[in-house]
Amino acid sequence: MHSPTTQLISRRDALIVGAATAAAVSTSTAPSASAQTTAPAAATAGGSRMKLSLNVNGTSHALDLDTRTTLLDALREHLHLTGTKKGCDHGQCGACTVIVDGRRINSCLTLAVMHDGGQVTTIEGLGTPQNMHPLQAAFVRHDGYQCGYCTPGQICSAVGVIDEVRRGVPSHVSADLTARPILSAEELRERMSGNICRCGAYSNIVDAITEVAGSRA
Amino acid sequence: MKAFTYERAATPAQAASAVAGRPGAKFIAGGTNLLDLMKLQIEAPVHLVDVNGLALDRIEPTPEGGLRIGALVRNTDLAADERVRRDYGVLSRALLAGASGQLRNKATTAGNLLQRTRCPYFYDTDQPCNKRRPGSGCSAIGGVTRQLAVIGGSKSCIATNPSDMAVAMRVLDASVETVRPDGRTRVIPIADFHRLPGDTPHVETTLERDELITGVTLPKPVGGTHVYRKIRDRASYAFALVSVAAIVQRDGSGRVALGGVAHKPWRVEAAESAMPQGARAVTARLLADAQPTHENAFKLQLAERALAASITQARS
Numbered sequence: 001m002h003s004p005t006t007q008l009i010s011r012r013d014a015l016i017v018g019a020a021t022a023a024a025v026s027t028s029t030a031p032s033a034s035a036q037t038t039a040p041a042a043a044t045a046g047g048s049r050m051k052l053s054l055n056v057n058g059t060s061h062a063l064d065l066d067t068r069t070t071l072l073d074a075l076r077e078h079l080h081l082t083g084t085k086k087g088c089d090h091g092q093c094g095a096c097t098v099i100v101d102g103r104r105i106n107s108c109l110t111l112a113v114m115h116d117g118g119q120v121t122t123i124e125g126l127g128t129p130q131n132m133h134p135l136q137a138a139f140v141r142h143d144g145y146q147c148g149y150c151t152p153g154q155i156c157s158a159v160g161v162i163d164e165v166r167r168g169v170p171s172h173v174s175a176d177l178t179a180r181p182i183l184s185a186e187e188l189r190e191r192m193s194g195n196i197c198r199c200g201a202y203s204n205i206v207d208a209i210t211e212v213a214g215s216r217a
Numbered sequence: 218m219k220a221f222t223y224e225r226a227a228t229p230a231q232a233a234s235a236v237a238g239r240p241g242a243k244f245i246a247g248g249t250n251l252l253d254l255m256k257l258q259i260e261a262p263v264h265l266v267d268v269n270g271l272a273l274d275r276i277e278p279t280p281e282g283g284l285r286i287g288a289l290v291r292n293t294d295l296a297a298d299e300r301v302r303r304d305y306g307v308l309s310r311a312l313l314a315g316a317s318g319q320l321r322n323k324a325t326t327a328g329n330l331l332q333r334t335r336c337p338y339f340y341d342t343d344q345p346c347n348k349r350r351p352g353s354g355c356s357a358i359g360g361v362t363r364q365l366a367v368i369g370g371s372k373s374c375i376a377t378n379p380s381d382m383a384v385a386m387r388v389l390d391a392s393v394e395t396v397r398p399d400g401r402t403r404v405i406p407i408a409d410f411h412r413l414p415g416d417t418p419h420v421e422t423t424l425e426r427d428e429l430i431t432g433v434t435l436p437k438p439v440g441g442t443h444v445y446r447k448i449r450d451r452a453s454y455a456f457a458l459v460s461v462a463a464i465v466q467r468d469g470s471g472r473v474a475l476g477g478v479a480h481k482p483w484r485v486e487a488a489e490s491a492m493p494q495g496a497r498a499v500t501a502r503l504l505a506d507a508q509p510t511h512e513n514a515f516k517l518q519l520a521e522r523a524l525a526a527s528i529t530q531a532r533s
Contacts, residue, residue, distance in 0.1 A: 047220035067223040067265070070252070090253050091320060103293075103322040109249045110323065113223050114267055160318065169297040172313040172453065177302040193453035194317020 052116035057125025065112050072096045074112035083123035083152045094195035097153040098122050104160025123152035138208035146199030154195045158209045161191045183213045219261040226266050229431050234398035235266045237427035244268050247324040250332045282437035288327035288430045306443035307462050311385035314447040317454050327430035334376035335456050347373045348418045367509040367516045369479040374418030378481050379456050387482035388462040388474040394432045411481035441466040442531035446523050459516050461523045465531035469493035475520055496525035
């Protein structure tokens with residue numbers, strides 16, 4: 001039987017080992033061979049782990065993650081891309097919105113392992129302070145935020161909205177289901193309703209998106 | 218979240234086998250409802266079978282002149298499909314009235330049919346709930362009931378089905394196609410798919426545990442004017458207090474199903490013969506057996522007025 005001290009050390013060691021293996025394995029490697037695997041992950045004491053690859057903002061990453069890891073936590077905690085925010089963690093606020101395989105989704109409500117081989121674009125991939133995406137520049141110009149916490153999600157969502165309108169996806173407020181949708185303020189408010197801004201910058205957010213979408217129409 | 222193992226299924230029958238072979242295993246598709254519930258430990262599967270790789274993401278015409286919608290067709294794609302917009306407008310409208318753009322991009326047709334109630338007592342794990350812990354009691358009865366069912370409830374449960382899409386599927390007489398581990402398939406009419414709570418409110422559909430939905434079929438279009446009118450506490454991104462899915466024909470006849478009032482999309486075909494007489498005559502029959510609480514009795518009048526507005530809209 002172990003003494004209490006031995007037990008304490010082995011628990012701490014186990015925690016250290018756990019933390020080390022939880023880190024991202026490397027950046028800019030080729031997609032892992034696990035991309036097509038259908039084998040169940042092996043169960044371990046702390047949870048089950050799986051290898052996967054994610055292409056984030058044009059860079060491929062090999063990851064070894066607990067299966068419970070959401071895409072949001074993979075981005076923030078493992079790839080240290082903290083531009084994507086965790087608000088409610090339940091798909092209600094939109095702060096975690098990213099673009100996966102060309103579509104805006106809530107990264108908190110999907111597992112990283114479900115996106116093995118997937119292409120992810122986060123706010124860091126849209127623009128940089130020196131070379132801003134047109135929507136980032138428009139949000140600055142129109143003061144489309146106050147605290148800024150919801151802003152990365154708002155901007156990723158707006159990129160998705162503009163693409164959805166371009167593809168002719170109708171919305172709840174589209175008067176005619178069979179006509180091409182227009183980007184009116186009413187349409188933008190409805191289409192952006194999955195992104196909450198508790199500072200209440202909504203009217204300026206609509207102005208910012210209108211400026212960019214209008215210039216592309 | 219409780220730990221779980223994970224695998225990707227190669228075929229529908231293999232997915233069903235994988236769930237059949239593991240007690241506590243579940244399918245995952247869009248995951249927008251299941252993962253939310255797993256984070257709260259309301260759902261705690263020990264094994265997830267990811268069906269996203271199965272080729273069930275197409276919308277195809279049927280020989281009967283209808284449409285077959287693959288189980289994995291995302292809500293956005295179903296709502297935007299040209300044929301659905303033209304011939305099944307009530308379905309497009311219902312989908313677009315639900316959730317947010319981000320969620321509709323991920324949520325699937327089959328998953329939407331299986332989404333669980335948003336009864337606040339189901340979500341509050343400190344409270345008894347017969348859905349969450351069978352036999353523990355219902356905290357909603359005698360609790361805050363404004364959002365909850367006015368008809369079809371039981372002494373065990375007064376939760377509502379939260380889906381908008383399912384209400385449209387009900388008014389369209391859709392059928393649900395499934396497969397079992399041995400490859401056997403069956404077709405379940407949407408009317409028989411969702412169950413009333415009775416004394417087993419945790420059993421929400423007539424699916425077997427290892428039965429995978431592969432698609433939903435819509436019969437040949439019935440024409441008419443399609444309306445989905447959803448009444449909620451916010452202009453967008455909220456569950457229905459009451460919703461109306463209606464198809465109104467030129468001669469005043471039509472079909473109606475209600476959302477937000479019961480444990481399943483609520484339709485009584487016999488009530489529809491009263492359509493030409495107007496909303497009051499229809500809802501008098503449709504909601505004849507209602508047993509509302511003092512907090513949600515307003516839903517009866519709201520349903521009548523929402524149907525009256527829907528009929529007016531269809532005729533204008």
